Every structure is written in structure tokens, then in C-alpha cells.
Amino acid sequence: xxxxxxxxxxxxxxxxxxxxxxxxxxxxxxxxxxxxxxxxxxxxxxxxxxxxxxxxxxxxxxxxxxxxxxxxxxxxxxxxxxxxxxxxxxxxxxxxxxxxxxxxxxxxxxxxxxxxxxxxxxxxxxxxxxxxxxxxxxxxxxxxxxxxxxxxxxxxxxxxxxxxxxxxxxxxxxxxxxxxxxxxxxxxxxxxxxxxxxxxxxxxxxxxxxxxxxxxxxxxxxxxxxxxxxxxxxxxxxxxxxxxxxxxxxxxxxxxxxxxxxxxxxxxxxxxxxxxxxxxxxxxxxxxxxxxxxxxxxxxxxxxxxxxxxxxxxxxxxxxxxxxxxxxxxxxxxxxxxxxxxxxxxxxxxxxxxxxxxxxxxxxxxxxxxxxxxxxxxxxxxxxxxxxxxxxxxxxxxxxxxxxxxxxxxxxxxxxxxxxxxxxxxxxxxxxxxxxxxxxxxxxxxxxxxxxxxxxxxxxxxxxxxxxxxxxx
Amino acid sequence: xxxxxxxxxxxxxxxxxxxxxxxxxxxxxxxxxxxxxxxxxxxxxxxxxxxxxxxxxxxxxxxxxxxxxxxxxxxxxxxxxxxxxxxxxxxxxxxxxxxxxxxxxxxxxxxxxxxxxxxxxxxxxxxxxxxxxxxxxxxxxxxxxxxxxxxxxxxxxxxxxxxxxxxxxxxxxxxxxxxxxxxxxxxxxxxxxxxxxxxxxxxxxxxxxxxxxxxxxxxxxxxxxxxxxxxxxxxxxxxxxxxxxxxxxxxxxxxxxxxxxxxxxxxxxxxxxxxxxxxxxxxxxxxxxxxxxxxxxxxxxxxxxxxxxxxxxxxxxxx
Numbered sequence: 001x002x003x004x005x006x007x008x009x010x011x012x013x014x015x016x017x018x019x020x021x022x023x024x025x026x027x028x029x030x031x032x033x034x035x036x037x038x039x040x041x042x043x044x045x046x047x048x049x050x051x052x053x054x055x056x057x058x059x060x061x062x063x064x065x066x067x068x069x070x071x072x073x074x075x076x077x078x079x080x081x082x083x084x085x086x087x088x089x090x091x092x093x094x095x096x097x098x099x100x101x102x103x104x105x106x107x108x109x110x111x112x113x114x115x116x117x118x119x120x121x122x123x124x125x126x127x128x129x130x131x132x133x134x135x136x137x138x139x140x141x142x143x144x145x146x147x148x149x150x151x152x153x154x155x156x157x158x159x160x161x162x163x164x165x166x167x168x169x170x171x172x173x174x175x176x177x178x179x180x181x182x183x184x185x186x187x188x189x190x191x192x193x194x195x196x197x198x199x200x201x202x203x204x205x206x207x208x209x210x211x212x213x214x215x216x217x218x219x220x221x222x223x224x225x226x227x228x229x230x231x232x233x234x235x236x237x238x239x240x241x242x243x244x245x246x247x248x249x250x251x252x253x254x255x256x257x258x259x260x261x262x263x264x265x266x267x268x269x270x271x272x273x274x275x276x277x278x279x280x281x282x283x284x285x286x287x288x289x290x291x292x293x294x295x296x297x298x299x300x301x302x303x304x305x306x307x308x309x310x311x312x313x314x315x316x317x318x319x320x321x322x323x324x325x326x327x328x329x330x331x332x333x334x335x336x337x338x339x340x341x342x343x344x345x346x347x348x349x350x351x352x353x354x355x356x357x358x359x360x361x362x363x364x365x366x367x368x369x370x371x372x373x374x375x376x377x378x379x380x381x382x383x384x385x386x387x388x389x390x391x392x393x394x395x396x397x398x399x400x401x402x403x404x405x406x407x408x409x410x411x412x413x414x415x416x417x418x419x420x421x422x423x424x425x426x427x428x429x430x431x432x433x434x435x436x437x438x439x440x441x442x443x444x445x446x447x448x449x450x451x452x453x454x455x456x457x458x459x460x461x462x463x464x465x466x467x468x469x470x471x472x473x
Numbered sequence: 474x475x476x477x478x479x480x481x482x483x484x485x486x487x488x489x490x491x492x493x494x495x496x497x498x499x500x501x502x503x504x505x506x507x508x509x510x511x512x513x514x515x516x517x518x519x520x521x522x523x524x525x526x527x528x529x530x531x532x533x534x535x536x537x538x539x540x541x542x543x544x545x546x547x548x549x550x551x552x553x554x555x556x557x558x559x560x561x562x563x564x565x566x567x568x569x570x571x572x573x574x575x576x577x578x579x580x581x582x583x584x585x586x587x588x589x590x591x592x593x594x595x596x597x598x599x600x601x602x603x604x605x606x607x608x609x610x611x612x613x614x615x616x617x618x619x620x621x622x623x624x625x626x627x628x629x630x631x632x633x634x635x636x637x638x639x640x641x642x643x644x645x646x647x648x649x650x651x652x653x654x655x656x657x658x659x660x661x662x663x664x665x666x667x668x669x670x671x672x673x674x675x676x677x678x679x680x681x682x683x684x685x686x687x688x689x690x691x692x693x694x695x696x697x698x699x700x701x702x703x704x705x706x707x708x709x710x711x712x713x714x715x716x717x718x719x720x721x722x723x724x725x726x727x728x729x730x731x732x733x734x735x736x737x738x739x740x741x742x743x744x745x746x747x748x749x750x751x752x753x754x755x756x757x758x759x760x761x762x763x764x765x766x767x768x769x770x771x772x773x774x775x776x777x778x779x780x781x782x783x784x785x786x787x788x789x790x791x792x
Contacts, residue, residue, distance in 0.1 A: 108741045115523040115746070132744075136522035227724045282612040284635035284725040433522060437743040448726035451637055469543045 058093035059355040061363055062347070064110070065124035066103040069389060073098070076381050080366045083373050084359060088366075094359040104228050104287075107132075107436060114138045119349030121360040124175055127163035127341045128232060128430050128439060134166040135433035139345040141169035146361045149173065152369060152395075159426040160394030163341035166431065172343035173368025176385055178307040178392035179339040179424040180237035180288075181417065182331060187324040188216050188301040197328035201241075201268050204302055204331050208278035211301050219280045221272060222300040224288040225450065227443035233338050234288065234304055235446065236427045238265045241332025247428040253467055254428075257460035261333075266449050266456045273450055284447060296321060304330070307421075310411045311390030327412040329420055339424030341394065344368045392421070434470040441466050509757065516751035523744035534751035548752070550727055551735040554641065555710065558731060562645055562652075562709040567702065570653045574660035575686075588661075595654040599712075603719035606647040610634055610720065634721050637728035644720060644729055648713045655708075656701050663697030664690070699771045706763045710756065732756050 065073065077096045084094050101109040107129050113120065114136065125133065133139045142149050150170060153161055160177045164170055184197045192211050198204040208220035224230045239246060244261025245254040255262040272279045286294070292309040294300050296319040312318055313325035329335040344367050350360035365371060367381045379398055385391040386398060387407045398404050408414050429435050442463050449459035475483065491498075516535070519528040537544050577588050594602065609616045612632035621627045633643040667690065675685040691698070714733045717723060723730040723738065730738075732752065740749030769775065 111523050111744050112741060115744070132522055136524055136744075227722055280612070280632070281635050282632040285612075285632065285721070437745075440738070440742055444724065444727050444730075447724055451726050453637065453726050466543050469541075 056090050056092045056355040056358055058095070059353070059359040060095045060097055061121045061356065061359050062097045062099070062119070062349060063122045063363065064099045064101075064113075064120045064347075066106045067100045068103070070100065072384070072388065076367065076384070079373065079380070080363055083366055083371065084362045087372060088358075088362045090358060092355055092359040092362065094362070096363070110138060114348075120347035121350040121352075121356060122363045123345050123347050125172060125343045125345040126229075127343075128229075128427060128436055130164070130171060130343070130345070131166055131431055131433045132436050133345070134171060138348055139171060140348055140350065141166070141171055142173070142346050142361075142364065143170045145346065145351075145357060146365075149365075149369075155395055155397050157394040157396065159339050159424060160341045163426050163430065164343050172345040173364055174382070174394045175342040175344050175368060176308065176382070176391040177339065177341040177394035179421050180233050180304050180330070180337050181307055181310060181412075181420055182328050183295065183303050183305060183310065183313065183325055183412075184328055185295070185298075185301045185321055185324050186326050187321070188220075192216055197326070198302070198331050199329075199335075200333075201331050205268075205272060205276050205278055208272075208302065209276060212278065217299065217301055219294070219299050220301040221279045222286065222291045222294050222303050223269070223279065223283055224286045224291045224304075225269070225283045225447065226285050226287045226290075227440075227447055228287050230288040230306075231443045231446075232427070232439045233306065233340055235265075235442065236338035236425075237304060237330065238269075238332075240336040240338055240425050241265075241330040241334065243332070243334035243336065245428065247467075251429060251432055251471065253464045255460065255464070257464060258457045262460060263456055266446055266459065269446075269450045270452055270456065274452060284450070295325065307392045307417065308390050310417075314411065325412065327416050327420070329416065334423075335420075336423045336425055337420055339421065339426055341426070429467075432471070434473075438463075438467050438470055512750045512753055512757075515746055516748075516754050518747050520744065520746045523746060525746075530747070534748045535755075537748065538751055538755070544748070547727070547730075547735065548732075551730050551732045554728070554730060555732040558641065558645060558713065559706060559709040562648055562713075563702065563705045565645075565649050566652055566656055566705050566709075567698075569649065570656035570701075571660050573653065573657045574664055577657070577661060578664045591654045591657055593654075594651050597651075599651070599715040600719065602647070602651050603716045606643070606650075606716065607634070607720045610643055635725050637725050640721050640725060640729050644713055644716050647716050647720070648709075652705070652708060652712065656705060659697060659701050659704075660694070663694050667693055695771065699767055702767050702771065703764050706767070707760055710760055710763075 063077070077098065081094055081096065084092050106124070106126075110120070110123065110129070110133065119138070123139070125139065130139070134141075152173060153170065156174060157177065160174055161170070163177075164172045164174065182197075188211060189195075189197065189207070192207070192214050194207050194210065198207050204221060211217050211220045224234055236246070239255075239262050242261035242264055244265070246262070248254045257263070269279075273281065273283070283291075288305050288309065291300070291303045292305050292312065295303045295305070296313060298320045310325070310327065314322050316322040319325070330337045344364045346360055346364060350357050366373075368379075370377060370379050373380050378401075379393075379395050382393050382395055383398060383401060383404060386393050386404050390407065390411055393404075405414070408417070411417075427435075429438070432438075445454070445459040445462050448454045449456045454462075517529055517531055519526045519530045519533075538548050539545055573591065577584055577591070597605070608614075610633040612618065612630055612635070615630075617633070618627070618630040622630060633639045671689060671693070672685070675689055680688070711733045713731065714737065717729050717731065717734050718737075721729040723734045733756070736749050736752045736756065739745045739752060743749075
């Protein structure tokens, strides 16, 4: 019995294999009778064949960014993967290898990765790193590999386009763009009997002293003066607020070392810290994020923070000053501020093969551009960041979106924020590849001047000399 | 003149010795010697944005470090801070760890528990301990401020890491706390090799504790002291880096910009790999000088020879 069953199983397997291998014999070819097809139909068929996107296969894209809302980043990546496989032209089966590091260490992260011989395919970038990375060949001009990207320029704020351009070529699409804003606590001012927010830095000090005198707060003014990347945005914002200029169009030093806006700003900070003591010494270890937390905790009356941080200031669940945080134009002679851009860039690793290149370009397109996803054409990712996180954007047409308008209206006075952004200026000097090295030096020198370890004149002189030295190399 | 048998035995012993130290030697060659030589090579190369240009510039990086107006002041400043930090750190570590070793060598109830507890600072990973100390020093909610305020030593919370006069002391204190256990156990091991008969003899001679320590224990412990001094100097020159990275980032101003931090900034922030490598070579040379000085000055045999010469001189003079 056992043998019979074994025989039957063997027969079953063999017959299955035989049937699987069998193919019907091809039918004899019928003689082809050529018909004279109309020329238009032929042309249409050829065009249809050309339009059909060529299958590129699969690719693994090494995507790197800094650590911010990784849950949302992961979700965006999943959406991209389903979009790129079906709706992108040409479609690609893409997998993403994501890596991240803290924002403060991101430049180091990119530097060490590339210096070690590895590359990224797509990465976040910032306006003050672009020139260096582009000069080093770590990122590629996006418009050389995707000519259509220049169509976006007309819909993006000019300062953002400038920030993403190096040597006349567009390198990326915006991740988010923002400016530094001056915020104040309305309740503290009301309790102190102050009718309006300060319009000059001298008024900031005057009002701070009143707040301290009345026991409302010991630390009325807080600015993130830690020697980190946030310092750069703040320093430029303060200099611009007084109508200052740092470099001219030829990248020559344009500030005076013994007078003028840059000098006045550093002197003001030194005075606020040491003489009037309206600023606590702990500001030297605070970033803009720490300042935001201090404002939310009700410690400070006046802060300068990035626009995206503003969203949390008025949320009741996490801010003890919810409802009392309001924006005012940056105090100073001209009220200007620093505007900055973070962007998606094409890494040098993307050109490894065609599938990877297309997958990488599509990733930038999906993250920073306008795509049709789930039947809707929109700047999906940029809108999501704006509505959910309050991240600023430079795509002008996004302001037409009701959800975006509503989200920003809840944060603060939208009109003032828009007016402030309209007079935001991108950091002068970022076109130079040595800008990031120079600004790192500036942080230390300005801190020393604020601490009165050296004079402001010496600090500015050292800063100017350092720039000239780097430029001459 | 060695006999054939003796020569053969010596050969075999030598071969055995090389076989035993071979793996360690290989480790040192691969992870120390080769990187050092490569660093020397990099220090003579030109780099632009982290990419070698292929152009050798010989000792230009070294010349820039010592003479260029935009480089030299920062280098000398970091050198000064490093020397001050190292001298104070080594002194504190040596004294504190020696005293603790003396204490734990006394047999009393709970001495073994103290020995285990002492290991804790060293067992905590460097980055973790740096974060812990950053929290301890926090000017808003730090334990240090809370304790001092509660005990009435301060009227207002203050900042350590943003105070240029206090920041380096904050780093120093955190560093000493972390590194003391290592030396303590080395001293403890050294003390345990001193026979009890020595202490008994000292007692019989009515030698007081201080005299016993200075005339008997310390001289007998000199090889261990020498070794600990060398190790602690090397540690102090570089191992504080994690603390600076987390707590002060070289600031405020440049008050905690030690040479180790300076090398990191030059290499990884400014992507000046050549100049960073040159500074690292200079730091290595500084270590070598320190070690040489210790080995020569603290050499027990040399000390003994000096003592003999002095005694001979005194004997001749007395005649």
C-alpha cells in the first residue's frame, strides 16, 4: 500500500513538471499583407510608444537629514515610495535608506561621510552650507539633471531661490524657509503698564528694566547666543534690524569695525548682559530652541526665535503663556531680519546609475515640489509641514491654501509675520564656500566681545581679517 | 661569551617572547603606528573642503599653526588652556586617587562595598556622564544650583557653563570625578604589593604615618606612580573632549577651547584635515615630551644613582 501511494505521488510530480514545461506549438505565420496605414495613425502610435515610460527597475536612495519629527519624515517617505512606483514619470521601485543627525552636527555629518569616501543621494541642506558642499562636489546642480526644476522658480520667494543657487545654478527645492521674529509676552507688558511693544533695541532695554523693577521677571530678554548654528541666524537678524550690511556683492567686508550697525549690535548685547543685566548669562549656552522653551515657561518677555517655533508659543497644552505670545516687527532702525532656507539637495551619489538618479530626483520632487498624489495635485509635503508643524515656506502659491492660511493665523498676527518676512534678507556671504568656516569663527569672537574679554573693535577687526584671509586662499 | 647551548636557549626565549607579544605588537602597529604615520602624511598635504588636492605642502601647515595671524593666536590660546587643564587635572587625580587608595587599603567594615561604589563613575560611558554633568550644571534646574541654594551658599541660581571663569572648572571637576577610580585601582594594586612586614618594621622603628608614607611607601610605589602619571597625563590631554562637546562646545568665548577641541573644529567643522592632522601631531609630540620627562626625572634607578653620588660627595667632603 505504501509503495502504491509513493508511486502515485511520483507520477503526480512528474506529470506536473511535464505539463508546466509544455508549450503549444507556435501557429504557422500567416503571410503578412501590408496595408497602407494612414500617416497620422502611424505617427500617433509612435508617439504613444515614446510616451510610455521606460521601466527603470529598482534603486536604493541614501537620504539624510537632521533629526526633526522623524515620524512625519518616515510617513512622507512611505508616501513617496508608493507614489514613485506608480505615478512618477518614469516610475522607479525605490527603497530609502534614511540617516539623520542633530542639526548642529549635520554639516560635520555630511563632511565626514563624504571625506570617508561615501556619498548621499539626497540630503537636507541649508543656505549657509550649500556653497561649501557644492564647491567640494558633494552636491550636484539639480537643474543639470532635471531641467524642468527651473519652472518652480517663478513660484518661490526670490531670497529662497538665491539661497538655493550657487554659481548661477539651482541646486535644490525648498524644505522650509523661515525668518527670525521678535516675540513678546503681552500679559507681562500689560501688567507693567507698557502700552506697546518696543520699536528699538534701546526701548527693549527700557521696557526690560521696568519689568525687572516691578518684579514681573528677572530675565526679561533672552536671545540664543550659544555658539551654534542658531547664533548665525540671530546675529544676522540683529545686524539687519539696524539696516546693517555685512558683505557687498563682490564678497568684500562691508561693516565698519569701530562704528555702525554691526558694532552697535555687539555693544548692545554686551551692555544688556553686563551693564543693564536684562539678559541672564545663561543665554551664552542657549540656542533659539532653548529660548523658545524659556518663553513658553514664562521666564522671558522678549525673545527672537525662528518662525516655526512660534506655533508652540500659543498652544495651551505645552505653553504656560498660551494666548499671550505676540509678534512685533524686529526692533531696530529698519526692522529687517534674517531669512534663511533649508532645502533638499541632490547628492553626488545619485549619479551611480539611471534608476538611482531618477529615484533621487523624484524624491526631491515629491518632498519639495508639486505632485499628484492620491488624485490631488499639490505641494503635499510642504503643505503638511506648514499646517501640522507651522514650518515656513517660500512657495508663494501655498498662501492660497485655506488650511495653510488658517494654521498660520492661529500662530500669531499673520499680517505682521508676512510683513516681517517681506523685508527678510538672506545672509550675505553665503555664496562663498568658506562662509561656514568664517561664521563659526564669528560666533567665538562675538561671544568674547559680549563677555568683554576683547573689545568690540578687536572682535570685528579679527572677523574681517579672517574673512579676507579665507578669501585670499 | 655565551656557550652554544646558552645562545640556543636565548634564541628560543627571544622567539617565544616575540610570539607572546606579537598580537599586541600587531595591534599597536595597525591601530597606533600606521594611523600616526598616516597623520604625519596628511599633515603635509593640502586639503580643500575636505578633499585632498594632491598637492604636497611639506611643513606649511605647521608654519601656519605657529605663525599665521589668523591661526596662531587661537592655537597658542588652546595650548595654554590645555596645559593649565592638564597640570591641575593630573595633580588632582593623583592626589585624590592616592588618598582614596590608601583609605580603601585599610580593612574596615564596608571597605569592599566602597571599592565597588568607586567603580561607578568609571563604568558610566563618557557621553552619558557628560550629559549627566550638563544637567547637574544647568542654570535653571541643575542639582548643583539647587543644593547650593538650599544650603544658603547662593542667593540666586548661576550658570557654570556660560561663565568664562567657571566653565573650565566645571569641565575639570566632571573630568576628575570620572577618571579618579581608574588611578585609584592602580594605586590600590600597587599598595597591595607592599609586604605587611614593611609596615611592621616601620612601626617598630616608631616611624609616624607621615614619615612611613614619605620615606617608605612612596619610594616603594615609585614605579606605579610613574606609570599612573604617564597615563593620567595622556588622558588629561585628550579624554576631556566628550565633556567639552556636550557641555560647553569650547565656549563661552574660547574659555574651554582645549587643543583636543581645537583639533576637532579644524578637522571636522572647517574640513582642514591637513592642519588638524598637524595639530594632532603636535599634541602627540607634547605627550611624548611629558612621558620622557617623567621617565627620566622619576626614574627610580636614576634617583638611586643621584643619591649615591650625593652620599659619596658628602663622604669625600667630610674627609
